[in-house]
Amino acid sequence: MDANPDRTMSPVSKRLRESASFVLHPTAPFHFDGTVCKPSHFPSPLEVWEPGRYWHALRLKDALYGVRLSDLGTASKPAVGVTIFSDQKIASAESELIREELEWRFDLNVDLREFLRAGQNDPRFRKAFRSLRGMRASCPYSLYELAIICVLLQNATVRRTVQMTGALLDAFGTELRFDSKRVFAMWRPADLDNVSEAELRALKIGYRARMLKRLSQDFARGAVDEFRLRTLDLDSAKKELMKLYGVGPETARILMYSACHQSHPLLHIAPWQQKIYSRLFYDKPLVPARRILRDLNNRFGDRASLAVDYAWEDLFWRHRRNPIDWLQKEIRL
DNA sequence: CATCAGGGCCCTG
DNA sequence: CAGGGCCCTGAT
Numbered sequence: 001m002d003a004n005p006d007r008t009m010s011p012v013s014k015r016l017r018e019s020a021s022f023v024l025h026p027t028a029p030f031h032f033d034g035t036v037c038k039p040s041h042f043p044s045p046l047e048v049w050e051p052g053r054y055w056h057a058l059r060l061k062d063a064l065y066g067v068r069l070s071d072l073g074t075a076s077k078p079a080v081g082v083t084i085f086s087d088q089k090i091a092s093a094e095s096e097l098i099r100e101e102l103e104w105r106f107d108l109n110v111d112l113r114e115f116l117r118a119g120q121n122d123p124r125f126r127k128a129f130r131s132l133r134g135m136r137a138s139c140p141y142s143l144y145e146l147a148i149i150c151v152l153l154q155n156a157t158v159r160r161t162v163q164m165t166g167a168l169l170d171a172f173g174t175e176l177r178f179d180s181k182r183v184f185a186m187w188r189p190a191d192l193d194n195v196s197e198a199e200l201r202a203l204k205i206g207y208r209a210r211m212l213k214r215l216s217q218d219f220a221r222g223a224v225d226e227f228r229l230r231t232l233d234l235d236s237a238k239k240e241l242m243k244l245y246g247v248g249p250e251t252a253r254i255l256m257y258s259a260c261h262q263s264h265p266l267l268h269i270a271p272w273q274q275k276i277y278s279r280l281f282y283d284k285p286l287v288p289a290r291r292i293l294r295d296l297n298n299r300f301g302d303r304a305s306l307a308v309d310y311a312w313e314d315l316f317w318r319h320r321r322n323p324i325d326w327l328q329k330e331i332r333l
Numbered sequence: 334c335a336t337c338a339g340g341g342c343c344c345t346g
Numbered sequence: 347c348a349g350g351g352c353c354c355t356g357a358t
Contacts, residue, residue, distance in 0.1 A: 042340095154341045160355060161340090206353020211342085248342045272340060331340085337358085345350090 016085035026108035030078035032071035034135030039316035057185035066178035085178035107136040128314035189219035211246030
């Protein structure tokens with residue numbers, strides 16, 4: 001294991017050099033910034049975004065890459081330039097594997113045409129669909145990595161999640177330096193084999209320490225096959241995921257949606273979501289959850305989760321440009 | 334200073 | 347299937 005053995009030291013750091021490049025052609029329409037940058041997410045050192053460009057770490061098999069994505073096309077003629085940074089040469093078969101994985105993680109081949117039409121026809125969604133037209137439900141992380149992030153989000157405020165993530169990455173992550181950027185790669189499941197629950201707790205992650213241990217063990221011994229999971233239908237996949245310690249209905253939903261690209265009808269709206277959706281879709285302080293569910297599912301069916309995501313991210317994009325008062329009050333730091 | 338709730342989940346009864 | 351407890355932190 002190459003996780004940092006002395007956790008009082010600064011994190012393991014690697015310098016990578018440019019090793020391969022190719023171009024991807026997403027389905028049209030495509031929205032680059034909306035796909036790679038999610039303003040509703042908590043800020044983390046796992047990625048860097050600038051308009052039209054995006055940097056992150058990618059673990060595949062046993063290799064660790066730095067990735068830069070560049071927007072080279074337009075909404076209707078999309079093209080994404082990919083440059084891979086590595087500490088060794090990249091064979092063409094390897095390059096092909098990376099290409100397929102990136103296409104999956106950013107959901108570049110999905111057909112959104114019918115879904116986008118439905119959004120244009122709904123006055124509540126028209127604006128969001130217009131400004132993010134072609135956005136994907138993407139996730140730069142592996143299933144394991146996203147599961148860890150979900151656990152760090154549970155029952156915590158954003159500020160606390162940021163702290164826990166930083167502490168864990170300092171201890172077990174790898175800092176990648178490439179293309180004048182620095183991003184962190186998360187540890188691998190097996191890297192926590194020899195780390196005790198007490199050591200994790202010392203990083204102030206509380207009761208989540210046990211979940212991190214058990215999740216990592218399960219992934220390390222192959223109890224979860226991410227690639228098989230991608231092929232399952234919604235219910236079976238959800239059932240599989242909920243066997244994992246620390247993965248309940250909400251985390252399973254997030255994993256299904258973001259990492260497995262299973263859009264779905266809405267089943268449940270939490271109180272904090274209800275408040276925000278009421279403002280967003282009805283311009284009222286509080287609309288009954290039942291009604292919100294019915295309206296959205298009627299309009300969008302099994303793409304309802306994606307529709308909400310469009311409105312949600314659009315809201316945060318607008319908030320970023322021009323702070324929205326009522327939203328600021330809802331999102332505690 | 335004390336108390337509480339937080340962008341869930343597990344466990345118990 | 348309902349409700350209490352969980353780590354820690356900032357808000358009150």
